[in-house]
Amino acid sequence: MKKAIITGVTGQDGAYLTELLLEKGYEVHGIKRRSSLINTERIDHLYEDTHVYNKKFFLHYGDLSDSSNLIRVVQNVQPDEIYNLGAMSHVRVSFDLPEYCADVDGIGTLRLMEAVRTLGLTEKTRIYQASTSELYGKVQEVPQSEKTPFYPRSPYAVAKMYAFWITVNYREAYNMFACNGILFNHESPQRGETFVTRKITRAVAKMALGLQDMMFMGNIHSQRDWGHAKDYVEGMYRILQHDTPEDFVLATGVTTKIKDFIIRAFERLHVELEFKGEGVDETAYVKSHDNTYAFKTGQQVLAIDPRYFRPTEVDLLIGDASKARNLLGWEPKYTWQSLCDEMIDSDVELFKKDTLLRKAGFEIKNQYE
Ligand code: NAP
């Protein structure tokens, strides 16, 4: 039985990867941060049902800013594989927390590499580093592949750039099986609530149920290559099963404007939008709807709030994943449209359930708020 450590186990990808590895028969050890509120909603179903996975899933307190803890966990587990998914992963927030982001996302990766090296596990333990399409930033080539030069545009991306190269360096210097997955944006119903896709699907679902009037967005003209997190964790796993340690881009090869994701999200609930104005004055209204939900014709549903703009933006991301397709046989199954539909449906159900419980007199705390 293989053993894996996952940092960032409580995050979107950590939850999907844990499920995948448990299904494959791994013993999984997740590293989670101490928090004042319980933060394991995404993995509770895996952790609590000990019958399903026969006690093969363990959680350890830890933090990428604490090397002694990382050494202790790695020493105790003696893992075959480590997936380093832990990070302060919000690009906009990294402008507010640049030093913390450098420490956790950059030096945190070094701490993990050093733990493996100093414990003499360089031949045994394979390491996956969660690198990102944000490295391409102000893109130097379209589409972006493993050969495209980097031009990071945020403290997050610069921190991840250090992590990328320290992974390459430890592979070359110490012959470690250490790989970067350069992953383009991937989303799911489990996506953090402040990333753009989830912010949109939550807001549209709430408007549909009459719980919210409109939403405020940032730059809706940037373009992203969106896939589903389920497909991408399968890619992470395949990267570590490959014969040789290499870096891989995972992407769908399709790029979409934030605005088009918004249009699709409303369409899923039978609403046609009309956009007016430009730049910070751009707005959107309900042009037509079929009365299934609480929308009203003429209702304003969108305005721009410059608070959500970034000091430096990444305007266009579109990945070329042909290396992963050819060497790993990796192909994404979801399109951005099927992803958007799944997220909308899931958020409508989430808020319907909350509304029913509230109506029945239960004082419920929405876990996502
Ligand atoms: P996420 O949902 O934000 O999860 C991040 C995880 O890291 C959470 O479990 C978080 O713990 C943990 N974490 C934060 N600070 C930490 C610290 N100091 N020490 C240990 N753990 C810490 O991110 P995700 O979308 O699953 O992404 C996973 C990884 O892939 C991240 O490294 C991200 O930068 C990278 N990535 C993501 C995408 C994407 O589109 N999703 C694309 C490319 C690369 P809490 O739950 O306690 O906050």
Ligand code: G4F
């Ligand atoms: O959803 P986002 O916050 O994701 P972003 O910045 O692309 O980063 C995500 O993907 C990266 C991979 O490329 C990961 F490395 C990273 O960890 C994270 O998972 O923003 C997407 C786009 C941006 O151009 C942003 O300016 O949406 C635009 N946007 C417009 N209005 C907004 C908003 N983003 C957010 N978060 N909130 C808005 O209101």
